[in-house]
Structure formats: structure tokens, C-alpha cells
Amino acid sequence: MTDCTHLSDRMPDVALGRSRWTAAEERHLAVCADCRAEWTIVSAARRLGSALPAPGDPAVTAARVLGRIADERTRGRTRARVWMAAGLAAAAALAVIVGSRQTSGSGPAAGSTPDVPVATAPAPSGPAPVVAAPAVRGPVASGPPSAASTELPLPELDGLSAEALDSILRVLDEPLAKVDPYDNPTDQAGDHELERALAGLEG
Amino acid sequence: MSARTTPDPPTDATLAAAYRRGDERSATELVRRHAAAVGRFLYSSGAAASDVDDLVQETFFRAFRGLDGWRAEASFRSWLFTIGGNLLRDEFRKRKGRRMLSLEDRDLPDHADPHADLAAAEAEQRVREGLARLPRLQREVFLLRVQEGSAYEDIAAALGTTPGAARVHYHHAVKRLKELVR
Numbered sequence: 001m002t003d004c005t006h007l008s009d010r011m012p013d014v015a016l017g018r019s020r021w022t023a024a025e026e027r028h029l030a031v032c033a034d035c036r037a038e039w040t041i042v043s044a045a046r047r048l049g050s051a052l053p054a055p056g057d058p059a060v061t062a063a064r065v066l067g068r069i070a071d072e073r074t075r076g077r078t079r080a081r082v083w084m085a086a087g088l089a090a091a092a093a094l095a096v097i098v099g100s101r102q103t104s105g106s107g108p109a110a111g112s113t114p115d116v117p118v119a120t121a122p123a124p125s126g127p128a129p130v131v132a133a134p135a136v137r138g139p140v141a142s143g144p145p146s147a148a149s150t151e152l153p154l155p156e157l158d159g160l161s162a163e164a165l166d167s168i169l170r171v172l173d174e175p176l177a178k179v180d181p182y183d184n185p186t187d188q189a190g191d192h193e194l195e196r197a198l199a200g201l202e203g
Numbered sequence: 204m205s206a207r208t209t210p211d212p213p214t215d216a217t218l219a220a221a222y223r224r225g226d227e228r229s230a231t232e233l234v235r236r237h238a239a240a241v242g243r244f245l246y247s248s249g250a251a252a253s254d255v256d257d258l259v260q261e262t263f264f265r266a267f268r269g270l271d272g273w274r275a276e277a278s279f280r281s282w283l284f285t286i287g288g289n290l291l292r293d294e295f296r297k298r299k300g301r302r303m304l305s306l307e308d309r310d311l312p313d314h315a316d317p318h319a320d321l322a323a324a325e326a327e328q329r330v331r332e333g334l335a336r337l338p339r340l341q342r343e344v345f346l347l348r349v350q351e352g353s354a355y356e357d358i359a360a361a362l363g364t365t366p367g368a369a370r371v372h373y374h375h376a377v378k379r380l381k382e383l384v385r
Contacts, residue, residue, distance in 0.1 A: 008377070016352045034381075041380045044326040045334070045349045049243030052252060055259060058235035065234070065263045066227055072268070 003028075007035050015046040215279035219270055234263055237280050240351065244284050247346055248291055249335040258294070262287045281353055281361030288343050326384070333383035337376055344369050345376035 007028060013019040021029065029035055055061065213221070213229075215236070221229035241262050242255045250258050265286050266273070273282045334342050343362060347353040355366040355373075362369065 008374070012349050012352050015349060018352060037381050037385070038377055040326055041330055041333075041377065041384055042349050044323065044330040045247065045345065045380075047323065048327055048331055048334075048350070049246040052242055052246055052255060055238040055242055056256065058238055059231050061238060061260055061263065062227065062231040062234040064260060065267055066230055068264050069268055 004032060004035055007032075008038060011039060011042040012046075015043050216275045219273065219275075219279065222267065223270060230267060233279065237283055238263070240280055241283050241287055243350060244346055245287050245291060247331060247334060247350065248288065248342060249331070250291060250294075254294075258287065258290060262290055265290065277361035278353070278357055280351060281347055281357055284343065284347060284351075285361050288339060292339065329384045330380060333380045336383060337379055340364070341372045341376040341379065344372040345380075348373050 007025055010019065010021075010025065014021055029039060213232075215233065218229040218233050222233070238259050242259045245258045245262070246252060246255050262283060266283055269286075273279065277285075334345070337345070340362060344358055347358045347361065348355075353361075355369045358364075358369045359366045364372075
């Protein structure tokens with residue numbers, strides 16, 4: 001049987017050189033204009049691109065491709081590290097903000113006292129322990145003790161007597177031990193004591 | 204006297220598996236086997252001759268990067284052709300619909316039989332222009348069939364369709380090309 005459908009199905013194989021036309025198929029082609037037109041198209045399509053320059057050295061092409069993939073993976077890992085670092089930094093910043101908010105409402109001493117109270121430390125005699133207390137308490141009350149706050153230089157305190165120092169430390173330690181971030185520190189007995197001291201100073 | 208047998212060359216699937224395990228020579232072998240066919244497919248699909256090398260490289264880049272997507276239901280080459288087809292579509296969109304086909308990109312005849320070769324070159328050019336106007340699926344089915352001799356089952360697996368539908372696409376492509384090339 002030689003008909004147009006049969007010939008159409010055979011055309012790719014013949015165009016690719018995998019098969020040859022039989023005599024009957026050649027006779028059909030000679031008389032069927034439609035099949036000849038299709039054969040012209042199929043054989044032309046088969047040849048398309050055959051005059052293109054041969055592809056370059058496959059090793060070079062493969063090396064370029066694999067190099068790009070390696071670069072992409074490296075960039076991906078770097079991006080992942082950057083995002084991780086950014087995430088950690090954001091988390092740390094958030095923790096600092098939350099921490100400072102929780103302690104920022106911890107009493108008038110926190111908001112009104114300077115960060116470095118040492119400069120206003122009192123004279124080492126008389127009512128010194130009481131006067132020194134509000135000034136020194138500032139940083140202690142404004143957050144948990146940290147390496148920075150415990151390492152602050154306090155040269156003025158060096159000149160105080162043992163008694164005066166004990167007095168200051170008692171005032172400092174007492175409210176610190178009671179600090180609860182969810183409580184209002186202004187209700188604490190230590191703060192009242194400090195407020196009284198401040199009122200006394202202000203006359 | 205013992206007969207010396209040549210070991211069968213590794214299949215594409217074997218090479219792909221070796222590449223996945225880190226053997227870069229397997230990637231080179233896959234490029235060696237398929238680069239020319241991919242280039243011809245891209246050119247036949249409308250890529251400018253001057254772009255073919257870059258597009259071949261990009262096709263292999265996408266292929267090796269997404270090698271896990273090849274499930275060996277279709278041949279590796281057919282799968283590469285579908286990647287190349289996607290790439291061309293992306294390029295076509297990037298160029299905002301301008302055709303990539305260049306009039307200078309015609310296969311030049313050699314000088315054995317100048318008249319016959321010129322006629323053949325003109326036929327090729329008309330077919331190429333006609334192919335560029337076909338719907339993508341018709342074009343790819345036609346080229347896989349005519350340039351690779353792929354069976355409809357393989358074409359269907361590569362293009363995500365059925366063998367019957369692939370056959371219909373092929374015949375639609377031929378019919379349309381006859382009208383366009385006439």
C-alpha cells in the first residue's frame with residue numbers, strides 16, 4: 001500500500017538517511033504533487049542549520065557552563081550567609097529594643113539621671129552616701145548589669161570611707177534585688193528613699 | 204584467541220547520573236553529543252546564527268542546573284530541545300516580540316551545483332521563515348520528528364502531550380508549512 005499518509009510517515013526516516021524510498025514510493029512521489037511539496041519541506045527542514053559553524057570545543061563549553069553553575073552556587077551560599085547575618089542582627093536589635101523598653105519605665109531615676117553618674121559623685125563626707133545614691137543608681141536601674149556598666153571607672157568612690165561605701169552599696173543592692181521588669185519600680189521602697197534624698201537636697 | 208569487544212558507550216542517563224555525582228567529564232560528553240543538534244534546533248526555530256553559540260551554552264546551563272527535572276521518560280536530547288524552546292520564548296519576550304530571525308541567516312550553498320544548491324538554500328530559508336510563524340508546539344513536534352527522527356512517544360514525553368496529539372501537531376505543521384512555503 002502506498003498512499004500519502006504512508007509516505008508522510010516515512011519522510012523523516014528517509015530524510016535522515018535511515019531508510020530509502022522503495023520503487024513504489026518513488027512512483028507515487030512522481031505523480032503526487034502534494035507529497036512532493038511535503039518532501040521538499042521535510043528535506044529542507046532536515047538540512048536547516050547544517051551550514052552552521054561546528055560548535056566549539058565541548059570541553060570549553062562544558063567548562064563555561066559548569067563554571068557558571070559553580071559561581072551561582074557560591075553566590076547562593078554568600079546570599080544565604082548575608083541573610084542569616086542580617087537576620088541575626090535584626091534579632092539582636094529587636095532584643096535590645098525590647099529590653100530597653102522593658103526597663104525604660106523603671107523610675108524617675110532612669111530617665112532623669114545621666115548615663116555616667118560618676119562625674120556627679122558626691123564629696124566623700126557627711127551625707128555623701130545618701131547624696132551619691134541617686135546619681136550612682138542611674139545606670140544600675142536602667143538595665144541589667146553588663147560588662148560595660150560594671151567596668152565603668154569610679155575614681156571618686158576610691159576616696160570614700162568604708163562606711164560610706166557600704167551605705168551606697170546597700171542603697172544600690174536593695175532595689176536591684178527587687179527589680180521586676182513587670183512591676184513599677186517607683187513603688188519600690190528604695191525609690192521612695194531616693195526621692196526623699198533628692199527632695200532633701202533640693203531643699 | 205579471544206575476541207576483543209568494545210564496551211558500549213555510556214547512555215545519556217548514565218552520564219547524567221555520573222555528573223550528579225560530581226563527574227564533570229560526563230557533562231563534557233553530554234555537551235559533545237548534543238551541542239550541534241541543539242544549535243541546529245535553535246537556528247531552525249528562529250534564532251539568529253550569531254546567537255546560536257550563546258543560546259546553546261545557556262541551554263546546557265539550564266539543563267545541568269535542573270538535571271533533576273529530567274526523568275529519562277523522554278530522551279535527553281528531546282528534553283534539551285524543550286529547554287531550548289523555552290529559552291527562545293524567553294528571548295523572544297525579552298525582545299518584545301521582535302522576531303530573532305535574520306535575513307542574513309541563510310545557509311549558503313556550496314559550489315558543487317550552484318543552481319540546485321541555490322534552490323535548496325531558498326527552500327530552506329522559506330521553511331525556516333515558515334517555522335518561525337508556527338505555534339510553538341507544532342514547530343517543536345515537527346523539528347523533533349524531522350531533524351531527530353524522534354518517535355511520537357518520545358516527542359510526547361518531552362513536550363508533555365500524548366503521542367496522538369503529537370501526531371496531529373505534526374500534520375498541522377506540515378499543512379501550514381505547505382501554505383506558507385508555497
